[in-house]
Amino acid sequence: MRKLVTASLAALVLGTALGQKVQITFWHSMGGVLGEATEALVQDFNRSQNRYEVKSQYVGSYDDGINKLLAALRAGRGYPHVIQVYDIGARIMADSGAVVPLEDLARQKGFNLDSLVPQPRNYYTVEGKLFGLPFNSSNPLLYFNMAAFQEAGLAFKPTWSLKDLEEAARKLTKKDASGKTVRYGLSIPIDSWFVEQFSYNSGQYFCNNENGRKARATAVSFDNEAAVAFLDTYARLVREGVAANTGRNWSDSQSLFSQGQAAIASYSTASLTGVLRQVGGRFPVRTAFFPYLKERNGVAIGGAALYVLKGFPAEETEAAWAFVRFLLEPKTQGKWHIATGYFPVVKGVDGLPEVRQAHVKNPNFTTAIQQLATSKVNTASAGCLMGSFPEIRQYVAAAWEEVLRGRPAREALAEAKAKADQALARYNASVAR
Amino acid sequence: MVRASPLSAQARARKRKEEAWALGLVLPAFGLFFLFYVVPLGQAVWLSLHQEGLFGRDLRFSGLENYRQALADPALWKSVKTTLLFAALVVPLELLLGLLAALLVWRPYPGVALFRTLFFLTTAVPTAVAAVAWGWFLHPVGGYLNHLLKGLGLPPQPWLTSPDLALPTLAVITAWAGVGFTAILLTAGLQNIPEEVLEAASVDGAGPWTRFWKVVLPLLSPTLFLVGLLVLLKSLTAFGQIHLLTRGGPIESTTVWIYRVYQDAFFNFRFAYAAAEGLLLFLLLVVLAALQFRLLGGRVHYA
């Protein structure tokens, strides 16, 4: 045993003497184009200094990632130093007790968190503390097929109320002689995210206690009038053959849009690069702010955040902070923004020359930034913070599908609310123990 | 040699050596069985008798509480119904498709080998590939089937996104993927029918149609029944195609029992509850499999 200790001590000393880097692991869920951009950032960090080295690992989708994390936490080992967790995991990560809050790290290192854009910062702030670093923050946007707009004689405008959207969609719908729709006016994938954002943008809450921001959320409030109007309107348009029902799969809706078979669509700003590639220059694409019911409040951010986990030697947590710090540099944010379409979470990035150039080349990149800049900062646009969010999203999506089947939105949402409240109560009970 | 007295020391030693050999030889297989079948099963039972807090902390013994909750859970019962409906669609369809194929290739004739290969082919198609192939075939925008329908003047259908069509569509896909399997088994079954019986029937003046209904089918029915049971067991645990194509939706119309277990465990993070749900499914499967084994009478036939 003593031999082992001496041997390892010798190795350690030798290692540090030889400049052995401190290695940390980073789990992320960015695949495809986004994955390449992520890898580029990691490599930039590793090359920028020689004390630390980040080993990044693609762990599958956000769902896969959080499951791997939970398994590792249960087993007590195998979890990474830094992990990317989706937006709706904010509550569970805060409750987990496994995270080193970013707020604490920043204070320790004297980093001023006011340099962060307020909305993403607010989203991940739980009970006054910022827990995670908003890494890939997105917004919902409207995507327009401008060739179709021109054809129908419609003008572009940046902000849209639900009614405006409905009217435009009707004008943009093309049907053939037999009455079958040849081009839809609107296509939105069935995803609870859009219902959430529409609620926030209309000044409504998705869960109680002011979106779970004033106190822990104990019930959902997605049966608000904005959500009801949104679902009823969409179902009505589908019945008229104006809106398309391509199901929950975003890529099926994107196929429709990029083939020119849907004039208006709604996706995330993160979808921008992919959609443009699919459209392939077939028609000009412009983006606009996400719609609202009566008066525009502001959207919440989506995407995911990076969390630094507890339980590692001080040196490794240092390394994790250094990596996070690097990601917060305006230059890094600029590079990430240009490569992916996610908007920068620190102030002062728009001024950078390369960013300005990219914006001139493709003004669609600025839409998300502008939408955020002109959003009101309040608890509605902070987004809902609650446990069991993934489960509850399933209920909302199912409610949307029910409404498409003919059920009034109020009823469908009420039923979903009952199930969601149950799940939430269960979650809160399991945390209280 | 019969001995009235107990074994000699030498014989005893020899017996012990034999037993040591036997144990050593079965150890690899049964060691693995113990570690990877028995232990997890035991752990699942143990976990299902507890409630756990976030991330598995605060484990609290709760007896049959999870089972009580599961048996009263409308979501679970819905998934049971969905599973049974799914099986009810898959089994007859897969048997029919397999029987048709088997009837076309069980007799030798020039070129039968080619057809056999083509019909048995789906056994080599992995579930994921089958799911992708059909996902594209049924794609709302670019799918061949919808193009075909449009060409014929019929409306394209939302095969996988309609709550009414999704489950039957998945059943068709599952049946398709299993055609090779059932075709092989039914071909073997048909080939087991003794020639004399068929000859006797044709000598008696029975035409091919009558021969089929009155002779072949009755003689094939035990095999049909057995294969049906096998297909039933397989269909009760179908997962890959559901995960890839519908993720249990729309409106949970394709959330079968095992998908429910997967969701509760890996999506809603309720491991103990999911363990209970899974064990209930396991119970059903054991009963059905025992039934199958009973009916087979424990004998093996080598074709």
Add this chain to the structure above:
Amino acid sequence: MRRRWPLYLLASLYAFLLSLPLLVLLSASLRAPEDLFTPGLLPPKVSLEGYRAALTDYPLWRYLANSLLVASLATLGVLLTSLLAGYALARIPFRGQRAFFGLAVALLLVPGEVTFLPLYLLVSRLDWLDTYQALILPFAASPLGVFLLRQYIKTIPEDYFDAARIDGAGHLGLIRHVALPLAAPALGALAALTFIGTWNMYLWPLVVTQSKEMQTAQIAINFILNEADAVARWNVVAAASFLVLLPTLLAFLLAQRAFVKGIALGGLKG
């Protein structure tokens, strides 16, 4: 021939209809992205873009290699453990022989999918998540294998064993020189069955793998198809799927007899 033409017609039509989804997939894999949505079975022009992207954007070779490694090692494991255990249960009378055989038969009734959850927890506690062991070991022994080999070896006439024993062979010798060659048909069938079974596994690798490097071919299809926040490129997905299909397709064509026998044995395993 004249009497048989309805048979040929029906069989050809049926075979065509059955293979249609696969033919459509092949067609999609050979199309350029802009031609993906053009109707018709044949691609307007042949493009290998899908295959190029599938092989360069993803470590597809790695996934195929993983599947091959896992399936081969699991099959080898099953053959070995089944042969040894089957021999012992068939030819060595010992205390508990009945019990062990009964256990194997009982485990025959346990379908893999239901034990995946507790198995996952066990594997994670062993710290084996995202390792080859986790993908191979749980399947390196098969109750069906033990059952089949025991039954088959029981049918080998005594004389063969006696002859070898007279020549001085111990148990291992008997296994190597008598059981192994004479049980070859059963072993071949078992090998074919196990190989397809493990190659085809979906749920288990899905839950147990984490890193890109460890994914098996089937799971890789999942994440090529469903990448987070990315848009699916169907020609690439189709090409990747076809490449994943090729190995088992080839294996099937080359060893059709063994496959068919394996399934027949496994199915009518009463």
